[in-house]
Amino acid sequence: MNRKIPEEPVPEEPIPEELRERAYQGKSTKEDAFQLLEIPPLELFRFADELRSLAVGDAVTYVVNRNINFTSRCLGTCGFCAFRDMNGYILSLDEIMGKVKEAKRENATEVCIQGGLLPDVGLDFYLGIVEAIKAEFPEMHIHAFSPMEVYHAAHSSGITIKEALFRLRKSGLESMPGTAAEILSDRVREIICPSKLRTGEWIEVVRQAHAAGIPTTATMMYGHIETREERIDHMLIIREIQKETGGFTEFVPLPFLPYNNPLGEKLMKEGRYATPGIEDLKTYALSRILLHGHIDNIQASWVKLGKKLAQFALYCGANDLGGTLMEENISKSAGASNGERISVEELEWMIHGAGRIPKERTTLYTGVYRMAPGNSRKIQGF
């Protein structure tokens, strides 16, 4: 007897064609973002990976750098901070220069400098650091001072943000970390960092930095009290700024670490812990899709995600693994246990292990370093 084999139902395309089209054109909407978060994660990752491939190909970049956190003292009151310590350390200029020298010895091309907000410290303090480094190491890229630090320096000195940025640029500051963004929602900021600059102020400092010729990164610290909508809005705000200024070099989603800080302790009492890995990867994928056509580089933080999840993020839209760091205080204080430094060899091992091509980049993604005859390193275009 002939048994009729039932016809396989044609599977529905999980991502509608119009939504895909809008993403290709860099025009994904807030509704698209909500819809994307509902589709099966592997489909989301696949789409983000496709856009990553279109935007930057198979190279995975990293930068050889050194973090320098010049003080742990801070006037701030951020509930998520485990680093602040009013009796903590302040590095002298000599100590800072010692760290820059160490960075130079280890072939770093960038120093990333940030610290707490010191009382009675104005712009001259920040200029002094930049000028001292540039005087001794003119080729070292100085990536320093968050929008909050610039705001603090300008206010303490009684000058405008514009003037502070102009003077920093003139003294040798080449780019700024787009930290202190947390979630760009005043509702959220009022709860987690009430004394920090407001959403509009963060945007204004960043806009003015870009106008002054200082590119910045863009970050988002997610996974605490923000809603999905606030997270999506944050990414769309970043996209709008980028349309206007073109000054962001990369987007870095940073999961909130709930340990050793008041906000995390409160959330853990309510049964909410660190973000699940799947949520991290979905956030990475969503950022790649929402920012497609505007910001090409999505950085996976191996410090926050751990090396293995950061490697997998390379299949969820990320194309950069950040820096070698050599020292890391902020995430470590909040419970990160992924180490403070990573060697170039290990980063390249991770990248090869993901089937991608490692490239050491400049801070601004303007080229890659290649070994040249005589064992020196030269910058070439991508």
Ligand code: SF4
């Ligand atoms: S996050 Fe920064 S500004 Fe806020 S308390 Fe910590 S060190 Fe200060």
